[in-house]
Amino acid sequence: xxxxxAEVGAAEIGTVTMTYRxxxxxxxxxxxxxxxxxxxxxEEIGLFEGSYKITKGLLKEFGPKRxxxxxxxxxxxxxxxxxxxxxxxxxxxxxMTINFSLLALDQIVNHAAKIYGMFGGxxxxxxxxxxxxxxxxxxxxTHSQNVELYYSFVxxxxxxxxxxxxxxxxxxxxxxxxxxxVLFLENLSLYNSKGExxxxxxxxxxxxxxxxxxxxDLTVIAYSRMxxxxxxxxxxxxxxxxxxLEVIDLRSLRPLDRDTFxxxxxxxxxxxxxxxxxxxxxxxxxxxxxIGEGAFDYLDAPVRRVAMAEVPMPYSKPLETAALxxxxxxxxxxxxxxxATGFNNSRSIRHD
Amino acid sequence: xxxxxxxxxxxxxxxxxxxRAKAKTRPSARPKRASAKTASExxxxxxxxxxxSAGTAQASHLSPPPAAKQRRLTDLYRQMLLIxxxxxRAGRSYTExxxxxxxxxxxxxxxxxxxxxxxxxxxxxxxxxxREHGFALARGADPGRVMxxxxxxxxxxxxxxxxxxxxxxxxxxxxxxxxxxxxxLPLATGAALAIDxxxxxxxxxxxxxxxxxxxxxxxxxxxxxxxxxxPIVYVIDNNELGMGTSVxxxxxxxxxxxxxxxxxxxxxxxxxxxxxxxxEATRHAxxxxxxxxxxxxxxxxxxxxxxxxxxPATYRSKEETAQALARDPLSRLAQRLVDEGTATQAELAAxxxxxxxxxxxxxxxAKASPLPPxxxxxxxxxxxxxxxxxxxxxxxxxxxPPTRVSAQLGSHIQGGRPEGHAQNxxxxxxxxxxxxxxxxxxxxxxxx
Numbered sequence: 001x002x003x004x005x006a007e008v009g010a011a012e013i014g015t016v017t018m019t020y021r022x023x024x025x026x027x028x029x030x031x032x033x034x035x036x037x038x039x040x041x042x043e044e045i046g047l048f049e050g051s052y053k054i055t056k057g058l059l060k061e062f063g064p065k066r067x068x069x070x071x072x073x074x075x076x077x078x079x080x081x082x083x084x085x086x087x088x089x090x091x092x093x094x095x096m097t098i099n100f101s102l103l104a105l106d107q108i109v110n111h112a113a114k115i116y117g118m119f120g121g122x123x124x125x126x127x128x129x130x131x132x133x134x135x136x137x138x139x140x141x142t143h144s145q146n147v148e149l150y151y152s153f154v155x156x157x158x159x160x161x162x163x164x165x166x167x168x169x170x171x172x173x174x175x176x177x178x179x180x181x182v183l184f185l186e187n188l189s190l191y192n193s194k195g196e197x198x199x200x201x202x203x204x205x206x207x208x209x210x211x212x213x214x215x216x217d218l219t220v221i222a223y224s225r226m227x228x229x230x231x232x233x234x235x236x237x238x239x240x241x242x243x244x245l246e247v248i249d250l251r252s253l254r255p256l257d258r259d260t261f262x263x264x265x266x267x268x269x270x271x272x273x274x275x276x277x278x279x280x281x282x283x284x285x286x287x288x289x290x291i292g293e294g295a296f297d298y299l300d301a302p303v304r305r306v307a308m309a310e311v312p313m314p315y316s317k318p319l320e321t322a323a324l325x326x327x328x329x330x331x332x333x334x335x336x337x338x339x340a341t342g343f344n345n346s347r348s349i350r351h352d
Numbered sequence: 353x354x355x356x357x358x359x360x361x362x363x364x365x366x367x368x369x370x371x372r373a374k375a376k377t378r379p380s381a382r383p384k385r386a387s388a389k390t391a392s393e394x395x396x397x398x399x400x401x402x403x404x405s406a407g408t409a410q411a412s413h414l415s416p417p418p419a420a421k422q423r424r425l426t427d428l429y430r431q432m433l434l435i436x437x438x439x440x441r442a443g444r445s446y447t448e449x450x451x452x453x454x455x456x457x458x459x460x461x462x463x464x465x466x467x468x469x470x471x472x473x474x475x476x477x478x479x480x481x482x483r484e485h486g487f488a489l490a491r492g493a494d495p496g497r498v499m500x501x502x503x504x505x506x507x508x509x510x511x512x513x514x515x516x517x518x519x520x521x522x523x524x525x526x527x528x529x530x531x532x533x534x535x536x537l538p539l540a541t542g543a544a545l546a547i548d549x550x551x552x553x554x555x556x557x558x559x560x561x562x563x564x565x566x567x568x569x570x571x572x573x574x575x576x577x578x579x580x581x582x583p584i585v586y587v588i589d590n591n592e593l594g595m596g597t598s599v600x601x602x603x604x605x606x607x608x609x610x611x612x613x614x615x616x617x618x619x620x621x622x623x624x625x626x627x628x629x630x631x632e633a634t635r636h637a638x639x640x641x642x643x644x645x646x647x648x649x650x651x652x653x654x655x656x657x658x659x660x661x662x663x664p665a666t667y668r669s670k671e672e673t674a675q676a677l678a679r680d681p682l683s684r685l686a687q688r689l690v691d692e693g694t695a696t697q698a699e700l701a702a703x704x705x706x707x708x709x710x711x712x713x714x715x716x717x718a719k720a721s722p723l724p725p726x727x728x729x730x731x732x733x734x735x736x737x738x739x740x741x742x743x744x745x746x747x748x749x750x751x752x753p754p755t756r757v758s759a760q761l762g763s764h765i766q767g768g769r770p771e772g773h774a775q776n777x778x779x780x781x782x783x784x785x786x787x788x789x790x791x792x793x794x795x796x797x798x799x800x
Contacts (some may be wrong), residue, residue, distance in 0.1 A: 039549065065549065071579065076572025079538020079543055083479075086527065087546035095469060106569070110532050117732040118522035119528060120511030124735035155733050155742075179735035255740040258750060294751040340717040 006341035021191040023165035024054050027172045028092065032062055035090060038176060039066040039150050041081050042094030043301040052132065052191055069300075074103035078246040079128065081114045082181070090176060097132040098185070099145050112181040113156030124179040127170075133276065134188030134225065135175060137325050144320075146277040148224075151183045152253040152286075158206050159253040161185040161226030161345075165195040169253060170204030178206060185253070186226045187276075209257035211264065215246035218270040218338055221261050221287055223250040224326070226274035233330045243338060259286065262294035270341045272334050273299045274325065279307035301340035304333045366564025390733050426695055428470060428627040430703050432462035435486040436682050437704075437711045438495055442485060442502055445715065451502045453515050458486035460656035464589060465490050466631025468651075471638060474555055477525045477547075479540035479714075480559045481518035483589075484529035487559070491524040496717030505721035509686045512724045513732065534560065534569035537586070541573040544582035544646075555583040556640045557634070565608050574648065578615040583646040586635040588648070589624070591655035596667040609650035617648050624653035625681035654679045725748035733785060 009234035018026070018316040032038045044051055045061040046069040059067040070077040074095060081091035095101045101108065108129065115125050135144035152159045158180050164169040168186070168197055175182035212227065227249045234245040245270055248261050265271045271291050273284035291303050309323040372419040439457040458465060461483070469490030472478065479582040480487050488498045493509055495794045501508030502516055509519045509526075517531040527543060540558030564570055565588060577584050588608050592599050599606045608640050611621035617642055622633040630651055637647040654676050658665040665673070728745040744750070 011421050013645060017538050071572075073572035073576065076538050076541065076576050079535070079569065080542030080576060083539035083542020083544075084546040084549070085542070086539065087477075087543050089549060091542075106532060106535060107538055111530070111535055115528070116735050118510065118514050118518050120508075120513040121732040121735070121743075122510070122520050122522045126735075158734070171581070178738075188584075205739060207741065252740075255742065256738045257737055257738070262751065290750055291747065317361060 004326075006178075013200055015196050017194055018165050019191065019194050020162075020165045020168050020195070021052070021054060023168040023230045024172060024186070025058070025195055026055060027169045028055065029058060029298070031173065031176045032058070032066060035176075038090045038092065039068065039084075040092050040094065041068045041070060041077055043070055043072055043096055045094050047103065049095065051233060052188070054130070054186075054191075055094065062307075074100050075107055078104035079107035079111060081127050081129075082107055082125055085112075085125045085181070086115065086123050088125050088126075089282060090128075092128040092176065093131060097143060097188075097263065098131045098141050098147055099281050100135045101129070101131050101151075105150070108151065108157070108183070109154050113154045116180065117156055126179045128175045128182050128184050128185045132186040132188050132191070135276065135308070135313055137188060138315055138317060138320060139313075140315045144313035145310070146252060148183070148185050149281070149283055150276055152283060153218070154254070156180070156323075157254060158182045158251060159185065160164060160206055160251060161224040161253055162251065163222075163224055163249050164295070165192065165193070166197045166201070166209075167204060167249070169197055170201060171206065171251065174202035174206050177203065182206065187222060189225050192227065196226060206234065207252045207255040207257060209248055209250045209252065209260040211246060211260065212249045213245065213247035215231070215244040215268065216344065217268060218248045218272065218334060218341070219243045219264040219268045220272050220274060220334065221248045221250065222274040223253065223283070225276055229325070229330055230274055231325060233327060233334060236250060236327075236331060237334060239262055241335070241338070243334070243343070245334070250283075250287075256286065256290070258290045258294060260292060266296040266298045267290050269298050270300075270337050271295075271303045272330075272337050273303065273305045274305045274330060275305065276325065277307060279305055279308050282307050300342065301337045304337045306333045357658070361752050383635070389576045394520050402582065403771075413584060423625070425628060425685070426689065427632070427731060428466045428691060429461075429682075430707070431466040431490055432627065432682050433703060433709065434495070435462045435465060435489055437707045438489060438498070438714070439485060439750055441711045441715055442499070442644070442662050445502065450719070451516065453508040454482070454515070455516050455661040456483040456503070457657060457661065458483055460654035460680060461589060461591065461624070462486060463627040464624040464651045464653045466632055467616055467624075467627035467632050468557065468559070468587060469636035470631045473554065475554045475596065476560070476638070477527050477540070477543050477554065479527045479536040479543065479555045479556065480529050481536060482529055482531045483561070484519055484526075484735050485516070487529070488521060488524075490520045491521065491526045493519070493524055493526065494522045495714035499714040499722045501720035503721065504723065505718055506724045507717070507721040512745070520704065529589065534564045534567035536560070537564070537569045537573040540584060540586075541577050545580065545583035548580070548582055552643060555585065556637070557585050557587060559589055561588040561594060562588055562590040562592065562604060562608060563597065564588070565611055566602055571614070574612065574615045574617060576644070577646040583641045583644065584647055585634065585641045585647045585649060587634070587637075588650040589653050589748060591649050591653045593655055595659045595663075596665070612648035617646055619648035619650065621650040621652065624651035625679050625684060627685065640687075654681065656680060686723060751777070777782065
């Protein structure tokens with residue numbers, strides 16, 4: 001199917017159902033129309049229309065100056081985007097997958113994140129780095145990592161990880177209009193997911209988590225791909241055990257909205273953290289430590305984390321499946337934690 | 353004022369009308385690549401300056417640069433002299449522990465710096481590395497503010513946030529000294545991209561050390577600049593040593609300018625001990641860059657001392673050190689000015705006194721400048737304020753302690769637990785209670 005300008009840019013209003021991919025694509029196009037300083041830089045984003053077709057139709061509408069195909073030189077073109085941002089442009093870099101972002105690590109960590117502070121606030125770096133994480137596609141060890149932690153660790157960067165088409169749109173608007181470098185984490189397995197998007201909604205605020213399912217018995221904290229997994233687990237456990245789970249979508253990995261999940265845990269007294277990265281030192285470790293400090297006396301069970309097995313990702317399907325967090329791993333961890341709280345014995349006491 | 357002792361540029365030879373015309377016709381002078389063609393087509397539509405949405409003082413990127421002026425040799429000499437005396441004073445301040453961190457001095461590179469800066473328009477951008485005090489001075493930054501940055505003071509060029517390696521001065525378009533070898537090159541390339549995007553007539557100068565030509569960022573940047581016809585001049589400051597490693601020991605092709613051939617880029621090598629030659633070569637390189645032909649210029653300089661102030665340079669033989677001293681650009685130029693009758697010994701001495709006074713004034717200014725207040729620590733993490741940004745000092749709690757205080761708790765752990773919950777386990781006789789309490793279900797109504 002060809003992407004006409006009208007298709008990319010239809011100025012619709014109201015709430016529509018669209019895929020995560022469509023939400024990204026239409027938002028990029030709208031922002032480029034809104035602000036001439038916004039340009040796209042990356043490998044295969046123009047003629048090829050994006051490895052994952054997020055930029056489909058954009059070269060046709062905006063031309064090669066604003067949709068700039070680059071050589072395979074992540075450090076060079078990511079750094080060039082930083083330099084362009086220093087002069088006031090608002091470049092959006094596409095890194096084909098987050099695995100390749102490691103080639104640009106120096107420019108992201110030592111430059112994009114530092115320039116505003118290191119020079120005493122003289123020049124901001126308004127740019128977005130879009131990149132998908134994800135595993136489960138039999139891509140092997142170097143193409144299946146989720147290393148958003150590396151960036152979430154760095155002051156000066158902002159890191160967002162939308163889980164739905166609506167959040168993808170709202171956070172992309174916010175990221176583009178923000179004056180700081182924002183790492184925008186997408187996920188291969190979310191690109192085709194569908195959801196309702198209110199086209200008239202205001203941009204989302206970076207630095208805020210959202211309670212996406214209110215509940216009383218246990219708080220499930222997740223981001224990106226693991227949010228739909230958490231919601232499905234909540235649905236299943238409600239049906240099977242009558243458990244009423246609260247699900248929190250972190251949305252922003254830096255800054256981290258600790259207040260939202262700690263307050264939730266103070267009400268539910270238990271927490272399970274879902275993450276697609278490795279367990280040790282992962283995002284979940286920071287979330288758990290925050291709960292430990294902010295809700296120590298409210299916990300009825302230790303905080304449990306569900307994360308990837310700590311191995312280089314194997315290619316062969318059964319091994320890959322075993323390494324990735326599956327629904328059964330999630331429900332088992334939640335059930336274990338609920339049991340440790342005395343879930344079935346003490347419900348009447350706790351929920352009066 | 354400190355700066356008034358530094359002679360301003362006096363023109364003896366303006367830019368030729370032809371060179372200006374060339375700059376103006378840059379788009380049409382570009383090669384025939386598809387992307388370049390489209391860029392030049394769209395250039396006319398976007399040639400107006402656009403206020404940046406970032407709302408910073410970067411709006412007037414497109415003001416046409418005034419004609420470059422050929423600086424007189426005596427002016428170049430006095431510029432070099434300022435750099436020499438400033439660096440000597442900085443080195444002394446370092447040994448007096450007035451300056452922290454690393455300190456890399458431009459001693460021996462004065463001709464290179466003065467010549468490069470003289471060839472640039474005030475509106476051109478400079479990206480450089482960590483050996484950059486001289487560039488800050490030559491771009492026009494106040495020596496007092498440069499010294500104040502070394503001293504970590506509020507009036508420093510980067511407000512005390514950068515130090516020796518990270519000087520930045522937006523007003524004079526010094527776009528940063530960078531401490532990571534090669535890190536400035538992609539940034540500079542991107543600045544040239546922004547100029548090109550907006551159809552501006554400025555250019556970018558990106559300087560680097562000889563060792564930088566071996567890092568990936570160098571090659572990625574040159575390739576991108578050549579592909580996109582960006583207005584940038586890459587300048588190699590070849591002082592023949594990357595820390596203690598010679599060019600021959602680190603570079604398979606020691607004629608570094610020849611590396612441009614891999615990117616079909618024009619290049620040249622020039623004597624970096626003669627400021628006029630550097631200025632001429634840089635002017636030519638910049639005119640090519642403005643016409644859409646990025647350029648690689650290799651400047652053969654001298655490093656009179658070690659890599660940094662603490663390096664005694666024991667890896668250099670006595671002969672090598674003597675050779676370096678013999679190439680000292682400042683004494684060479686002083687001799688030449690006298691020999692050619694351009695300046696008298698008395699004038700040289702007077703300039704030296706003036707310069708020493710200016711540097712002493714800069715040092716006094718730095719010393720008098722206040723240290724940044726600690727409550728400014730979180731001022732520059734983000735340009736756009738963001739909720740939940742962590743502004744905690746080391747050891748601060750993540751959450752404020754609850755205000756409710758259980759009567760049974762010891763005062764030293766005030767409010768640490770919800771009302772009615774376990775006793776402080778350090779309170780006398782309560783250790784057992786603590787372990788018992790853990791197994792008990794929480795009471796209703798304890799939520800925050």
